[in-house]
Amino acid sequence: MALAVEALEVRYGGIRAVRGVDIEVGDGEVVALLGANGAGKSSTLLAIAGAIRPYAGRVRLDGRDVTGSIPERMVRAGVAMVPETRDVFPDLTVEENLRLGAYVRRRDRADVEADRAAMFALFPRLAERAEQTAGTLSGGEQQMLVIARAMMSRPRLLLLDEPSLGLAPTIVEQIFAMIARLAATGLSILLVEQNVGKALAVADRAYVMRLGRIAAAGPARELAAAADLKEHYLGG
Amino acid sequence: MSARDLLTLLLLAGSVALLAVAAEFLEVRLFVRIVTNLFIMLVLVLGLQVFMGNSGILSFAHVGFMGVGAYTTAVLTIPVRMKGMALPDLYPLVAGLELSPLAGILIGGLVAALVAAVIAYPLMRLSDAAAVITLFALLVVLHTIMLHWSAVTNGPRTLFGLPRATDLRLAAVAAALAVALALLFKESRIGLLLRSSRDDEVAAAALGARVPVLRWQAFVLAAFMAGIGGALWAHFITSFSPKAFYLKESFVILAMLVIGGPGTVTGAVAGTYIVTLAFESLRALEAYLNRAQIFAEQVVGLTEVVLALAMIGVLVLRPGGLVATREIGTWLLRRKPDKGDPP
Amino acid sequence: MTAAIQFVIDVLSLGGAYALMALGLVIVYGILRLVNFAYGELIMAAGYTLYLVSASPLPWLVMAVLAVGAAVVTGIATDYVAFRPVRAKSVTAVLITSFAFSTLLQNAAQLLISPRPRSIPLPEVFSDTVTLFGVVTPARNLITIAAAAVLLSLFTLAMRRTVLGIAMRAAATHFTMARMLGVPANLVISTAFAISGLLAGTVALLWLGRIGTVVPRVGLEPLLIAFIATVIGGMRSLEGAVLGGFLLAFIDTALNYSLPQDLLKFRDAFTFSLVILILLWRPAGLVRGPATGQRT
Numbered sequence: 001m002a003l004a005v006e007a008l009e010v011r012y013g014g015i016r017a018v019r020g021v022d023i024e025v026g027d028g029e030v031v032a033l034l035g036a037n038g039a040g041k042s043s044t045l046l047a048i049a050g051a052i053r054p055y056a057g058r059v060r061l062d063g064r065d066v067t068g069s070i071p072e073r074m075v076r077a078g079v080a081m082v083p084e085t086r087d088v089f090p091d092l093t094v095e096e097n098l099r100l101g102a103y104v105r106r107r108d109r110a111d112v113e114a115d116r117a118a119m120f121a122l123f124p125r126l127a128e129r130a131e132q133t134a135g136t137l138s139g140g141e142q143q144m145l146v147i148a149r150a151m152m153s154r155p156r157l158l159l160l161d162e163p164s165l166g167l168a169p170t171i172v173e174q175i176f177a178m179i180a181r182l183a184a185t186g187l188s189i190l191l192v193e194q195n196v197g198k199a200l201a202v203a204d205r206a207y208v209m210r211l212g213r214i215a216a217a218g219p220a221r222e223l224a225a226a227a228d229l230k231e232h233y234l235g236g
Numbered sequence: 237m238s239a240r241d242l243l244t245l246l247l248l249a250g251s252v253a254l255l256a257v258a259a260e261f262l263e264v265r266l267f268v269r270i271v272t273n274l275f276i277m278l279v280l281v282l283g284l285q286v287f288m289g290n291s292g293i294l295s296f297a298h299v300g301f302m303g304v305g306a307y308t309t310a311v312l313t314i315p316v317r318m319k320g321m322a323l324p325d326l327y328p329l330v331a332g333l334e335l336s337p338l339a340g341i342l343i344g345g346l347v348a349a350l351v352a353a354v355i356a357y358p359l360m361r362l363s364d365a366a367a368v369i370t371l372f373a374l375l376v377v378l379h380t381i382m383l384h385w386s387a388v389t390n391g392p393r394t395l396f397g398l399p400r401a402t403d404l405r406l407a408a409v410a411a412a413l414a415v416a417l418a419l420l421f422k423e424s425r426i427g428l429l430l431r432s433s434r435d436d437e438v439a440a441a442a443l444g445a446r447v448p449v450l451r452w453q454a455f456v457l458a459a460f461m462a463g464i465g466g467a468l469w470a471h472f473i474t475s476f477s478p479k480a481f482y483l484k485e486s487f488v489i490l491a492m493l494v495i496g497g498p499g500t501v502t503g504a505v506a507g508t509y510i511v512t513l514a515f516e517s518l519r520a521l522e523a524y525l526n527r528a529q530i531f532a533e534q535v536v537g538l539t540e541v542v543l544a545l546a547m548i549g550v551l552v553l554r555p556g557g558l559v560a561t562r563e564i565g566t567w568l569l570r571r572k573p574d575k576g577d578p579p
Numbered sequence: 580m581t582a583a584i585q586f587v588i589d590v591l592s593l594g595g596a597y598a599l600m601a602l603g604l605v606i607v608y609g610i611l612r613l614v615n616f617a618y619g620e621l622i623m624a625a626g627y628t629l630y631l632v633s634a635s636p637l638p639w640l641v642m643a644v645l646a647v648g649a650a651v652v653t654g655i656a657t658d659y660v661a662f663r664p665v666r667a668k669s670v671t672a673v674l675i676t677s678f679a680f681s682t683l684l685q686n687a688a689q690l691l692i693s694p695r696p697r698s699i700p701l702p703e704v705f706s707d708t709v710t711l712f713g714v715v716t717p718a719r720n721l722i723t724i725a726a727a728a729v730l731l732s733l734f735t736l737a738m739r740r741t742v743l744g745i746a747m748r749a750a751a752t753h754f755t756m757a758r759m760l761g762v763p764a765n766l767v768i769s770t771a772f773a774i775s776g777l778l779a780g781t782v783a784l785l786w787l788g789r790i791g792t793v794v795p796r797v798g799l800e801p802l803l804i805a806f807i808a809t810v811i812g813g814m815r816s817l818e819g820a821v822l823g824g825f826l827l828a829f830i831d832t833a834l835n836y837s838l839p840q841d842l843l844k845f846r847d848a849f850t851f852s853l854v855i856l857i858l859l860w861r862p863a864g865l866v867r868g869p870a871t872g873q874r875t
């Protein structure tokens with residue numbers, strides 16, 4: 001699915017978090033959105049997902065204007081969001097968390113069942129803990145759960161906010177391997193990351209945000225080659 | 237006090253004086269009664285404004301303290317020869333007392349403040365739902381005590397025999413003083429810090445404001461004003477029962493404050509005026525309908541229905557009330573924005 | 580021995596009613612952070628519906644269903660009148676609108692029906708007594724216990740087994756996250772109010788059945804009871820609310836059995852002081868609810 005963000009602005013009261021951002025994600029493309037802490041990446045993603053109302057600008061899906069839609073409508077339109085806060089529902093079991101992920105297509109019981117089996121195959125650690133409450137999972141397992149849960153809605157565009165945040169290196173490896181596998185299925189992904197190397201390795205293209213604006217953009221390989229990327233935009 | 241605050245005080249206290257003079261001059265009994273009652277309500281509503289407007293916390297306990305003030309002055313001022321009838325089981329220590337109403341009213345305010353100071357200190361740590369429920373619970377506790385502490389309150393029955401001491405002038409003076417008190421508190425250091433905590437509790441605490449202490453100070457002052465208001469009312473109405481200090485009264489006071497605007501003293505005053513006007517007109521309409529016997533049943537509750545709708549309407553359309561942020565003096569003295577001004 | 584059985588039956592029947600009252604308040608508070616002051620008026624609405632249909636030839640059960648339906652409708656109306664228009668504003672605004680709505684409903688009842696008590700139809704069994712293990716007790720008590728047991732089990736089952744139930748539990752922790760999975764906010768909110776109404780309506784049948792009449796202020800006592808029970812049990816926890824209901828019933832019954840008459844009058848003062856103390860000690864109530872949670 002093609003996503004086009006045009007001149008997006010997000011404000012929190014007087015704080016201008018995002019100040020005119022243009023982003024495109026093509027069909028089946030993996031696009032990385034990089035930037036230092038506070039650059040406005042999460043705000044951009046939340047505005048796309050409908051969790052916060054943009055102050056100005058447009059969000060289009062396949063050309064259709066969906067600016068300011070409520071979040072539940074964005075899910076039905078095929079956009080799934082994995083926020084950086086990794087919001088598992090701690091009192092619900094892993095199984096129930098996944099079931100909720102399939103809320104928008106809860107009537108296709110057989111399909112949902114098949115998807116869940118597929119997710120358990122993709123994340124075997126979740127399968128082992130299906131009946132456990134999500135609050136008891138480790139950080140890495142919770143990250144897997146929120147990705148799997150987002151995938152249960154069968155999105156065409158996945159918004160991933162810092163999936164590697166605070167995880168051990170081996171887990172980070174696994175998470176990125178999963179992202180690569182999901183990308184291989186033709187899913188479009190907009191990936192926010194601070195782990196520049198890993199993000200650029202899975203992405204086709206990338207944007208760099210700084211102080212609420214796009215400071216650089218280009219194919220992932222070119223950005224990866226630009227030696228000054230880190231010191232200039234990512235705050236070292 | 238800045239020029240703006242002085243102007244606000246002048247205008248608001250002036251409106252009180254004007255009304256008082258008009259009532260005095262007209263000499264219509266009903267009008268004098270209504271205006272006197274309005275002044276008493278002003279004291280009560282401004283008291284609630286002191287706490288709620290500055291701290292942002294809804295307090296149901298307010299009318300409880302109104303009751304404390306009313307019963308305190310009753311016990312102190314009912315003539316000794318009437319006490320045997322009105323409060324036969326009153327403790328001998330106070331049964332022989334007969335203070336002047338003015339002293340009773342003042343002590344009523346002080347006792348309410350004292351009770352508030354003792355009980356409320358630990359409560360002020362709470363915020364949001366927990367704060368509202370505790371203050372609601374406090375009202376229930378106070379009400380239960382008033383209902384059943386028969387020796388002092390005559391229980392659920394009507395207590396009578398208070399000297400009629402609250403006249404138009406006394407009420408007007410009290411109302412003007414209440415306006416001044418509320419304005420002074422709002423612009424004091426405590427008031428300023430408290431209002432910054434209302435907008436962002438964490439940030440205010442980070443700046444070194446001890447939010448619970450600030451709230452407590454506002455709460456005690458509010459209780460003092462409620463006590464004074466209650467005592468004034470007691471000497472105006474001269475007989476009452478505990479149900480006068482419960483949810484119905486809470487609703488009226490809250491309606492006045494919310495419709496006018498809890499954030500400003502001007503709002504509290506304007507709300508009291510407007511709601512009193514609406515209230516008295518609707519009551520008159522109810523009375524007229526009942527006299528004309530257009531309906532088979534008594535018409536009661538119409539007033540409250542209309543007020544409730546107005547309250548919801550204001551909260552939906554103008555959440556800050558009619559006068560949300562700027563006092564009248566500030567509004568009148570506003571400059572055309574210069575280039576140098578912050579927006 | 581019979582005294583013990585009597586005590587247990589009293590606690591269970593009172594506790595059943597209290598638990599339903601508390602649950603109806605918590606289901607809305609847990610998800611929406613709204614302390615619904617108009618909750619008692621749901622019970623009032625059910626009561627007046629019973630009164631209004633009492634002249635009809637309908638069987639009592641149909642009347643009861645209509646009454647519960649009226650409570651559900653009033654619950655949903657609370658959402659539209661008092662909650663939805665101000666839900667993006669401050670917590671205080673929502674509290675005040677619900678308090679105003681409560682006053683509105685009470686006075687509308689005064690205005691349109693009467694300030695004086697109106698009697699409501701009750702089925703024969705409500706006034707029967709039965710002998711159980713040698714204890715004579717009103718059948719109403721046993722009906723209350725049974726109704727509470729059935730309703731609480733159904734409720735638990737619905738919250739665990741249905742997708743909507745799971746969505747409601749999820750929304751109580753992370754409302755926005757639930758929405759980002761496609762759970763419609765409006766459906767969750769309306770369902771919460773509807774369940775609240777359903778519980779209040781059922782309570783109305785059992786509670787008003789003790790006195791046989793309805794007055795405009797009839798909702799105040801159940802509201803107060805629900806407050807205490809939820810504070811004891813934990814304001815965010817459904818299990819806690821039920822537990823709190825039974826605990827409060829235990830305390831009340833024990834005080835009734837033990838306190839002398841002139842102290843018993845102050846029972847409310849005691850229980851509400853207890854509420855204040857508990858909130859001071861643990862502002863979220865005794866039983867912790869689901870982790871964090873933002874308002875919608």
Ligand SMILES: Nc1ncnc2c1ncn2[C@@H]1O[C@H](COP(=O)(O)OP(=O)(O)O)[C@@H](O)[C@H]1O
Binds near residue numbers: 012016036037042044
């Ligand atoms: N809920 C909020 N309220 C106020 N300011 C916020 C909020 N969320 C983010 N901000 C501010 O907006 C800016 C961008 O934040 P964010 O989008 O989270 O950046 P990033 O994800 O790139 O770290 C920061 O300055 C941050 O402090």
Ligand SMILES: [Mg+2]
Binds near residue numbers: 041042043084
């Ligand atoms: Mg971020």
